[in-house]
Amino acid sequence: xxxxxxxxxxxxxxxxxxxxxxxxxxxxxxxxxxxxxxxxxxxxxxxxxxxxxxxxxxxxxxxxxxxxxxxxxxxxxxxxxxxxxxxxxxxxxxxxxxxxxxxxxxxxxxxxxxxxxxxxxxxxxxxxxxxxxxxxxxxxxxxxxxxxxxxxxxxxxxxxxxxxxxxxxxxxxxxxxxxxxxxxxxxxxxxxxxxxxxxxxxxxxxxxxxxxxxxxxxxxxxxxxxxxxxxxxxxxxxxxxxxxxxxxxxxxxxxxxxxxxxxxxxxxxxxxxxxxxxxxxxxxxxx
Amino acid sequence: xxxxxxxxxxxxxxxxxxxxxxxxxxxxxxxxxxxxxxxxxxxxxxxxxxxxxxxxxxxxxxxxxxxxxxxxxxxxxxxxxxxxxxxxxxxxxxxxxxxxxxxxxxxxxxxxxxxxxxxxxxxxxxxxxxxxxxxxxxxxxxxxxxxxxxxxxxxxxxxxxxxxxxxxxxxxxxxxxxxxxxxxxxxxxxxxxxxxxxxxxxxxxxxxxxxxxxxxxxxxxxxxxxxxxxxxxxxxxxxxxxxxxxxxxxxxxx
Ligand SMILES: Nc1ncnc2c1ncn2[C@@H]1O[C@H](COP(=O)(O)OP(=O)(O)OP(=O)(O)O)[C@@H](O)[C@H]1O
Ligand SMILES: [Mg+2]
Numbered sequence: 001x002x003x004x005x006x007x008x009x010x011x012x013x014x015x016x017x018x019x020x021x022x023x024x025x026x027x028x029x030x031x032x033x034x035x036x037x038x039x040x041x042x043x044x045x046x047x048x049x050x051x052x053x054x055x056x057x058x059x060x061x062x063x064x065x066x067x068x069x070x071x072x073x074x075x076x077x078x079x080x081x082x083x084x085x086x087x088x089x090x091x092x093x094x095x096x097x098x099x100x101x102x103x104x105x106x107x108x109x110x111x112x113x114x115x116x117x118x119x120x121x122x123x124x125x126x127x128x129x130x131x132x133x134x135x136x137x138x139x140x141x142x143x144x145x146x147x148x149x150x151x152x153x154x155x156x157x158x159x160x161x162x163x164x165x166x167x168x169x170x171x172x173x174x175x176x177x178x179x180x181x182x183x184x185x186x187x188x189x190x191x192x193x194x195x196x197x198x199x200x201x202x203x204x205x206x207x208x209x210x211x212x213x214x215x216x217x218x219x220x221x222x223x224x225x226x227x228x229x230x231x232x233x234x235x236x237x238x239x240x241x242x243x244x245x246x247x248x249x250x251x252x253x254x255x256x257x258x259x260x261x262x263x264x265x266x267x268x269x270x271x272x273x274x275x276x277x278x279x280x281x282x283x284x285x286x287x
Numbered sequence: 288x289x290x291x292x293x294x295x296x297x298x299x300x301x302x303x304x305x306x307x308x309x310x311x312x313x314x315x316x317x318x319x320x321x322x323x324x325x326x327x328x329x330x331x332x333x334x335x336x337x338x339x340x341x342x343x344x345x346x347x348x349x350x351x352x353x354x355x356x357x358x359x360x361x362x363x364x365x366x367x368x369x370x371x372x373x374x375x376x377x378x379x380x381x382x383x384x385x386x387x388x389x390x391x392x393x394x395x396x397x398x399x400x401x402x403x404x405x406x407x408x409x410x411x412x413x414x415x416x417x418x419x420x421x422x423x424x425x426x427x428x429x430x431x432x433x434x435x436x437x438x439x440x441x442x443x444x445x446x447x448x449x450x451x452x453x454x455x456x457x458x459x460x461x462x463x464x465x466x467x468x469x470x471x472x473x474x475x476x477x478x479x480x481x482x483x484x485x486x487x488x489x490x491x492x493x494x495x496x497x498x499x500x501x502x503x504x505x506x507x508x509x510x511x512x513x514x515x516x517x518x519x520x521x522x523x524x525x526x527x528x529x530x531x532x533x534x535x536x537x538x539x540x541x
Contacts (some may be wrong), residue, residue: 077534174371180513181342183360192387196375278374 049287062248064079068254071247079236080249083255086232089145089217090210090263093152097209100153102202109112109168110186129217131243134223144224148232151220156213159205168194200279204273211261216254290478292355294472295341295441298348298515302336308480310336314499316491318440318474323510324481325490325531326476329537332497334476338365338442341474361389364433364441364471370425372417372432378404379413382432383434389436396435397456403435404428406465423454430462434471444476459485460514467511480533484525485517492529495537501534 015023045065052064053058059067072079108115134151141147160257171193179189221234231239234250240248275281295318302311311333315466318324326334339345340352354362364385372381374448379400386396398500404410407427415427426446447455459482466473477483483490484506490501506525508516516522 079388121431174367174369175373177344178367178371178384179337179388180344180366181360181363181365182385184388186391188388192384196373199375278418 040209055065060244060246063250067247068250072251072254075248075251079233079251079255082231082233082252083259086214086217086221086234087259089148089152089232090214090259092214093149093156093217094206094210096149097157097160097213098206101157101205101209104161105164105168105198106190109164110190115165121159122161126153130155130219131223134220138224139218147215148220148224151223152213154218155216155219156209159208161205161210163201163205164198164207167198170201171197187204191279197250200271200275200281203267203274207264207267207271210267211260214260214263262274291321292441294318294320294322295352297337297341297350300340300347300352302333302340302345302481303348304394311498313342313349314498314500315350318384318472320439320472322488322489323473324514325487326474326493327478327483327490327533328498329533330478331498332493332536333493334493334499335444338476341440342442361364362439364436364439366426366429366433366443366446366455368406368445369529370422370429372425372428374417376425377414377416378409378420378428378526381417381428382435384432385436394455399435399472405430406434406468407461421454422450426450426458427461430465433467434465434528435472437469439472439519441471441473443473443477445478446475447482448478455482462486463510465513478525480526480529481517484522485512485530490529492532492536501536504529 049064049066052062063071065149104118108119130151133154134147137150138147140146174202175193176189179193184192217232218234221232221239225235225238233256237249237252240246240252271281295316297314297316300311300314301309302347303309314333314337316324326337328334336345342348342365346486372378372382376384380393382400382403383393383396386399400409401413403412407430409424409427409431412420412424412428417428429446431441438475447458450458463486465471473487474488475483488506488510490504490506491500492500493499494503504525508525510520
């Protein structure tokens with residue numbers, strides 16, 4: 001990284017101590033945001049490797065990072081198939097969570113009766129741990145895929161629902177009055193006032209839901225147990241555990257974590273793209 | 288003076304909140320086409336309540352409000368203390384809103400929208416977003432939105448109260464120019480004696496607890512009014528009179 005002045009901040013010759021300090025901090029923020037976590041990762045990997053090598057720890061207890069990497073490549077055929085299954089379930093659950101969460105939120109704001117009737121049950125569904133519900137689901141739902149999807153959905157949909165409901169009700173009250181004065185219909189109010197107001201809230205909920213859908217998919221698969229060919233990463237980890245194939249367990253774990261990071265990053269990017277023109281949360285990043 | 292067309296009549300209108308808070312009592316007011324009426328009074332005297340009653344957001348506890356002739360939702364334009372723009376929409380889309388809510392398509396009224404923006408001096412900002420504008424510019428957009436449909440009556444609730452003095456003077460001048468151009472009828476709520484005298488031809492002085500009208504005062508200075516009206520002796524006279532009425536109104540409470 002070069003420490004020269006960036007192009008967008010030309011040196012006008014009128015730079016005082018405060019400005020210098022501000023620039024220095026800005027530069028530090030920009031570089032540090034990426035460099036420090038990477039450095040941290042490198043250090044951790046190095047320490048991990050040293051500990052394993054120096055203590056002569058056998059690989060069936062703690063494999064070094066090199067071995068995990070090798071396993072990841074060697075077993076890529078099996079692991080990638082499972083990764084695909086997990087990602088598929090996660091994304092499908094997320095999609096259903098969005099449709100269900102947003103749909104229900106819109107219903108809630110359109111009818112107090114519906115809201116009062118259903119909201120408590122949405123909360124109950126949310127606070128009940130999915131590991132407790134999952135065994136039951138797999139008893140009653142024949143199709144394994146549908147069962148997994150259902151579990152992941154239960155975990156993921158609540159943040160979408162609650163955030164979108166909050167957002168739909170958070171429209172500026174003066175704007176709301178304005179819509180009433182201009183005789184807006186229910187649909188116009190929803191379309192032109194409530195939905196745009198809810199967008200930032202919805203996107204916040206979506207980001208949380210993305211991670212939760214993955215957690216739901218993984219937890220549900222642990223509960224569902226054996227699954228043959230169409231098995232996700234959770235089952236591969238379990239399977240590797242039975243076979244005392246610790247490097248493969250680590251490889252599976254790495255893939256799940258990476259998937260979570262990618263989902264989060266993708267949803268953050270989506271959020272940024274949708275809000276960058278007008279919303280405060282996106283503006284800060286520009287400056 | 289020729290008798291101008293009556294637009295709206297408030298007869299003995301009162302509003303009580305929660306069964307005990309008397310926000311407004313016995314207010315009577317006749318609004319005629321071309322009027323520029325200021326509601327002037329201390330905080331809590333029911334100015335906003337009066338506007339909310341006129342815009343049908345709340346309903347009178349007593350008395351009645353009648354519009355002359357046929358009245359529909361397009362008859363009213365509103366400007367609040369905050370610009371109250373939709374942050375997700377461009378300036379042009381914000382000004383288009385009253386048309387949109389009446390089922391018009393943008394293409395059919397693009398000229399009107401552009402015209403309204405030109406009139407408030409923001410013709411070249413049609414595709415900007417509100418966050419790119421200063422406070423005064425946002426308020427101009429809000430004014431453009433209120434008059435784009437050429438409503439019979441425009442209600443303004445302390446529209447310039449949050450702006451700095453210089454911007455406020457400028458917007459006062461511009462508002463009068465607009466009035467002269469499109470001949471709109473305005474009810475303008477303000478805390479400022481100076482603003483009310485400079486802008487309006489009728490000042491309704493109000494008092495609080497309970498909210499009521501204590502005095503109606505005419506400013507017989509013909510429109511168009513130039514900036515130098517502000518430094519004239521007539522202006523000084525009117526402000527003295529209005530201040531006196533206002534102090535009287537507040538003194539009764541103390
Ligand atoms: N929705 C409401 N519920 C209960 N009381 C209200 C409500 N709206 C207004 N009031 C009360 O009615 C009185 C008049 O309020 P209003 O907002 O009309 O005053 P105002 O003249 O506009 O004051 P300001 O200059 O501060 O805006 C106040 O005492 C206020 O507390
Ligand atoms: Mg008020």
